[in-house]
Amino acid sequence: MMFYLLASVCLGSAMMVVTRKNPVHAALFLVLAFFCVAGIYVILSAEFLAAVQILVYAGGILVLFLFVIMLVPLEPEGMRKPVRTARNVAWSLLSALLVAGVLMTFFRGAQPVGQGGSVDTLVAYGGNIEAVGMELYRRYLLPFEIASILLLVAMIGAVVLARRQV
């Protein structure tokens, strides 16, 4: 039942993120949503991912967001005014129908998580963190190194873009 609590708190705070006028409030609700997602990862026995989620999202990305919010002045703004033309309403109804169809597909062939495959293979190495580390450094070594190059490129790009004069 912990999952439903976390999921509803997460969805509520995500809703607050997209509706608050003040970006600082939105950022703080964003961190609440990230923590709830980390809790869901723990429930799904992905402890390594939960730790990474808190370190990277709640630690790094949120600080970056708050830093930029303080660099640019607050200009309060709300949501866009909805334009209710017949075409827009028709498209919205179509999208709502699509989402309802996807949800119905989800609930048709329901299968509990953790019964399809054997979860014990995950912990055969001696814990999720060790298993993920083994996989990362054995099978996925090349993608891992490429990801580090990607981070380097993103860092250089961010520095160049945010420099005073380009």
Next chain:
Amino acid sequence: MPIPVNHLLSFSLVLFIIGMIGVLTRRNAIIVLMGIELMLNAANVNFVAFSRMHGDLAGQIFAVFNIVIAAGEVAVGLAIIIALYRNKDTINVDEISIMKG
């Protein structure tokens, strides 16, 4: 007790839709980026759910790479926002129409 996978998928679908609402309806570029983060998180929840369902770690590895990409994307996106503010004095995405999109 095991969580039904459809509940997880529904949760991530709703999270994705909320993020998309943020991207489509907000005018503050910072909050648009926050919406993108919510959508990436929804995708990660799906990866972890299927990883758990199939007892295969590949989904979790992919989610780790997803987080890496999200971190890089946010760094570059916020740098672009700073550059925009420096050149145009606004981060309102409705007023930034230099590419006539």
